[in-house]
Amino acid sequence: MNVALVVIFAFLAFALFLGIRARRGQDMDLEQWTVGGRGFGTLFVFLLLAGEIYTTFTFLGGSGWAYGEGGPAFYILSYGCLAYVMSYWLLPAVWRYAKEHRLHSQSDFFVKKYESKGLGVFVSLVAVVAMVPYLALQFQGLGLIVSSASYGTISPLLAAVIGTVSVTIYVMISGIRGSAWTAVVKDVMVLVVVVALGIYLPFALYGGIGEMFREIQAQRPGFLALPDEGYSVSWFVSTVLLTALGFYMWPHYFTSAFSAENEKIFKRNAIFLPLYQLVLLFVFFIGFAAILQVPGLEGERVDQALLIVSKNEFSPFVVGLIGATGLLTALVPGSIILMVASTVLAKNVFGAISPGTGERRIALLARFLVPVVALVSLWFSQQSGQGVVLLLLLGYSLVTQLFPAATLSLLPNNFVNKWGAGAGIAAGVATVTYVTIAGTAIGDLLPFLPRALADTNIGIVALFVNFAAMIGVSVATGGLAVRREQSA
Amino acid sequence: MKLMYVLASLPFLGILVGVAFANRVEPFVFGLPFILFWIVAWVLLTSVIMAVVYRLDPANREDAE
Numbered sequence: 001m002n003v004a005l006v007v008i009f010a011f012l013a014f015a016l017f018l019g020i021r022a023r024r025g026q027d028m029d030l031e032q033w034t035v036g037g038r039g040f041g042t043l044f045v046f047l048l049l050a051g052e053i054y055t056t057f058t059f060l061g062g063s064g065w066a067y068g069e070g071g072p073a074f075y076i077l078s079y080g081c082l083a084y085v086m087s088y089w090l091l092p093a094v095w096r097y098a099k100e101h102r103l104h105s106q107s108d109f110f111v112k113k114y115e116s117k118g119l120g121v122f123v124s125l126v127a128v129v130a131m132v133p134y135l136a137l138q139f140q141g142l143g144l145i146v147s148s149a150s151y152g153t154i155s156p157l158l159a160a161v162i163g164t165v166s167v168t169i170y171v172m173i174s175g176i177r178g179s180a181w182t183a184v185v186k187d188v189m190v191l192v193v194v195v196a197l198g199i200y201l202p203f204a205l206y207g208g209i210g211e212m213f214r215e216i217q218a219q220r221p222g223f224l225a226l227p228d229e230g231y232s233v234s235w236f237v238s239t240v241l242l243t244a245l246g247f248y249m250w251p252h253y254f255t256s257a258f259s260a261e262n263e264k265i266f267k268r269n270a271i272f273l274p275l276y277q278l279v280l281l282f283v284f285f286i287g288f289a290a291i292l293q294v295p296g297l298e299g300e301r302v303d304q305a306l307l308i309v310s311k312n313e314f315s316p317f318v319v320g321l322i323g324a325t326g327l328l329t330a331l332v333p334g335s336i337i338l339m340v341a342s343t344v345l346a347k348n349v350f351g352a353i354s355p356g357t358g359e360r361r362i363a364l365l366a367r368f369l370v371p372v373v374a375l376v377s378l379w380f381s382q383q384s385g386q387g388v389v390l391l392l393l394l395g396y397s398l399v400t401q402l403f404p405a406a407t408l409s410l411l412p413n414n415f416v417n418k419w420g421a422g423a424g425i426a427a428g429v430a431t432v433t434y435v436t437i438a439g440t441a442i443g444d445l446l447p448f449l450p451r452a453l454a455d456t457n458i459g460i461v462a463l464f465v466n467f468a469a470m471i472g473v474s475v476a477t478g479g480l481a482v483r484r485e486q487s488a
Numbered sequence: 489m490k491l492m493y494v495l496a497s498l499p500f501l502g503i504l505v506g507v508a509f510a511n512r513v514e515p516f517v518f519g520l521p522f523i524l525f526w527i528v529a530w531v532l533l534t535s536v537i538m539a540v541v542y543r544l545d546p547a548n549r550e551d552a553e
Contacts, residue, residue: 071511074527078503081534085496088538210519217513217521224513224521233508241504267542274534281528 007320019170019178033175056141064303066287070223072231083247092263107348116418130395136380142330149323186328198282201289238457246400342369401428424470431462
């Protein structure tokens with residue numbers, strides 16, 4: 001056992017200890033397990049909302065994108081800002097409604113708003129299909145980081161299994177409280193490790209951050225801005241907009257909002273969350289520092305740029321710290337997704353199919369679905385290459401399709417009914433799925449468009465289709481409903 | 489009340505519209521490529537804007553803690 005591995009396991013044990021201890025003094029019914037009794041203050045809500053941004057994707061993918069694509073990576077820093085601005089109005093409204101009706105999941109929200117358990121089942125299935133690949137990618141990243149940081153002494157599979165078992169244990173025991181407590185450790189680690197590396201590497205390798213960027217510009221002119229084709233300006237703008245709209249539609253972010261003690265917490269967080277995003281800047285610096293230091297990485301190894309450059313530069317102890325941080329960035333979001341997916345399956349799918357199941361039994365069922373969801377995701381994470389990434393991209397587009405129905409339902413005069421909401425989501429989901437699997441781009445569908453628009457994110461089209469179907473079907477069925485009322 | 493919404497729309501303009509004009513590497517500002525500087529500046533401004541919105545929002549004044 002080397003030093004790095006000892007450090008990683010020490011942090012894993014600490015996280016597990018905190019996660020399990022978080023239960024203390026709480027009777028873990030559904031209300032406590034899923035939303036922490038709606039008693040979390042500014043700090044915990046901040047950590048749940050902000051902490052989930054720093055997933056293994058940002059840790060590895062953020063630096064990997066900077067390394068491999070350059071300028072387009074900056075989209076990761078941009079969409080959060082816009083999502084936080086919207087959150088100032090969106091989250092308090094969602095929270096108020098959720099508290100009033102004692103909601104436990106995003107699907108509950110749709111069930112209540114549109115008075116339809118069927119819509120709840122549908123939304124739940126979309127949510128689970130979107131979440132499982134997301135979880136699988138966390139496990140995959142975890143395996144990669146820990147295995148690499150252990151200098152290969154444990155295999156990615158073994159590392160993923162250890163991570164999965166740990167997270168399953170504390171989610172089953174402590175629910176969202178476990179996630180909140182492990183998020184504390186995680187965020188401290190991310191801040192320290194990422195900022196330290198992001199400053200140290202440019203200075204050590206290039207003599208400064210400005211010097212690093214000048215050097216890259218000299219060797220690869222234009223790499224640090226958006227290219228004319230592909231990840232162009234129109235791609236950037238449409239992707240930032242779509243991701244910002246979809247941001248809080250991820251079922252686990254949506255549910256995290258339920259755990260707040262009062263609505264002012266969200267408004268305050270809308271001020272601080274944008275600043276916290278700047279940590280991503282240092283993630284980019286790490287990726288850029290790797291460009292001239294370890295050039296020529298390709299394929300999956302691009303995502304390991306951060307680890308490879310670190311192993312060249314640092315002692316095993318520091319590599320262990322980096323590995324532990326990577327482990328935690330997978331565990332925290334992973335734990336919340338696990339809990340949310342299990343709750344949704346137990347309450348909104350099973351509960352809808354066999355009505356009359358009491359809340360205690362639902363709570364028990366939700367807890368025993370945790371290892372099932374974990375195993376399925378673990379299996380997915382071991383499927384190599386393209387499949388999982390494709391599903392993840394699909395997942396992002398899928399949850400964005402919930403945005404129109406969710407947001408409009410918060411308006412005082414919502415003209416959308418359950419049929420319209422269902423049809424809109426179904427049409428959007430179908431468009432996204434077809435396009436993702438067929439690999440179509442906007443330029444292929446509408447070849448007459450100028451090049452500048454051809455790179456527009458296809459999700460925008462799906463959102464339009466969704467919106468049109470929602471309005472069309474609402475008007476059609478709404479008219480019918482009124483007529484029936486009159487004849488009755 | 490109105491001012492609040494105008495302010496909140498600024499980050500959208502700055503990032504979604506502004507980036508078309510800011511998409512360049514040079515000049516470097518504070519050592520950052522211009523586009524990155526532009527985005528970072530808007531991240532900082534968003535935080536300031538939301539702080540102002542928070543103060544303007546009548547909902548926050550009524551029930552002072």
